[in-house]
């Protein structure tokens with residue numbers, strides 16, 4: 436049975452950002468590097484963090500690409516070393532947090548990022564990294580408590596670094612910071628959170644505490660996502676969605692499944708991760724349902740659906756109501772790429788924990804169903 440492990444320190448509520456100086460002191464961090472992205476800066480959130488930190492303003496790396504890269508990690512590392520930093524504060528969505536993890540890894544390890552990918556056995560080489568404190572500004576990825584960092588290497592290859600040591604030491608989850616998130620971003624990141632709950636609940640790994648958290652994630656995200664999209668200033672809805680995202684991240688240790696396996700090669704083409712998951716969930720659920728009927732029934736009950744309702748149909752209608760595309764063709768994907776994408780999906784490590792074994796041919800059918 437896989438390891439059960441909870442190790443994050445989490446400060447969660449409106450106004451939690453004011454706890455930042457004390458939390459950094461607890462970590463022994465005196466000179467943090469702040470890693471963020473231009474959108475977060477434009478939304479005024481960097482200024483709020485700087486205001487929360489009294490004293491000398493920290494160096495800021497704000498060039499996190501929407502899909503983080505090794506080159507960006509090395510540029511941020513140069514800033515980290517140039518200023519004699521001793522820890523990283525990540526402010527943003529999954530990209531900024533993943534980049535911060537990579538910087539903290541490179542700051543304390545020899546070689547380059549390519550040496551630490553899960554595929555090449557690099558996880559065993561990951562020792563203690565520099566302390567990371569994560570402050571999410573979207574409610575979706577759960578990266579603030581997650582153990583993975585996914586980056587694109589200089590050669591174009593995508594790698595996932597996965598280790599318990601990559602989990603941020605502290606997460607400060609302040610729903611105040613998500614109030615200005617635009618509706619489409621709220622919808623896409625929120626569907627990512629929902630997909631984490633659904634996929635980890637259905638995965639083959641046995642981890643009852645994570646399964647319980649996954650169900651709570653599903654209930655919260657399913658109940659509140661529409662409200663958070665339609666009324667972005669609803670503080671209750673924002674609190675609930677940030678909690679659902681956090682719970683989704685806490686369940687990663689129960690692994691995921693075919694939605695994320697099929698989503699990764701598509702994500703490499705530049706499509707938004709959460710949007711892809713929203714599109715892929717219904718066809719993957721239709722594929723998985725015969726293998727796990729009792730779990731599907733439990734998910735439906737959790738969401739308040741009647742036994743006769745179809746979970747996949749319900750998710751498709753929800754996705755449409757919150758303004759997201761429901762088909763890959765709407766993203767402009769070239770259908771000719773499907774066989775190659777299906778092949779790649781079947782080799783993804785997350786495919787191994789899908790409740791129904793999926794071959795490349797299965798992924799082709801799933802992607803074709805997701806296309807039109």
Ligand SMILES: [Zn+2]
Nearest residue numbers: 576627631708
């Ligand atoms: Zn995800």
